Amino acid sequence: MPVLKIETLGAEVLRRRAEEVPAPGPELDRLVQDMFETMYDARGIGLAAPQVGLGMRLIVVDVDEEGAGKLALIDPRIVESGGGTERVEEGCLSIPGVTGSVDRPATCVVEGLDTQGNPVRIDADGMMARCLQHEIDHLDGVLFIDRLSPIKRSMLVKKYRKLSKP
Numbered sequence: 001m002p003v004l005k006i007e008t009l010g011a012e013v014l015r016r017r018a019e020e021v022p023a024p025g026p027e028l029d030r031l032v033q034d035m036f037e038t039m040y041d042a043r044g045i046g047l048a049a050p051q052v053g054l055g056m057r058l059i060v061v062d063v064d065e066e067g068a069g070k071l072a073l074i075d076p077r078i079v080e081s082g083g084g085t086e087r088v089e090e091g092c093l094s095i096p097g098v099t100g101s102v103d104r105p106a107t108c109v110v111e112g113l114d115t116q117g118n119p120v121r122i123d124a125d126g127m128m129a130r131c132l133q134h135e136i137d138h139l140d141g142v143l144f145i146d147r148l149s150p151i152k153r154s155m156l157v158k159k160y161r162k163l164s165k166p
């Protein structure tokens, strides 16, 4: 199984809304396996299809918390959020080397389909809630740096550009 290329800041696919809802089947199963492998290889806890260059509404996460193992979701949507706002340090495999503190709701309920096409509903808190919100943002072309103040964002982008220069 190949490790896929991860698109980085500046790639147009990261800024586009993902439109395609992938259909269950062997092709999707293979893609999901490749996405997990790519995520583990990069030591991430979540990966969205646009990050591997695909305009699909598909995410994989593995926050490795008790009871919350591997999860792949088709067309995930946040249907509820709450628990107040939490500020947590986030990074992104598409913006390697930089992190920033992002405010997000502490809990969320996500609905979508599993890879067999069955409806699923996830009541998430902690790292799982954080990770799901970050990955679902990717499906709408939103990156965590968009949720920072303009000053903080431009500092991070500058730092990233410096780090990623050959």
Ligand SMILES: [Zn+2]
Pocket (backbone or CB within 6 Å): 091, 092, 093, 094, 134, 138
């Ligand atoms: Zn990300």
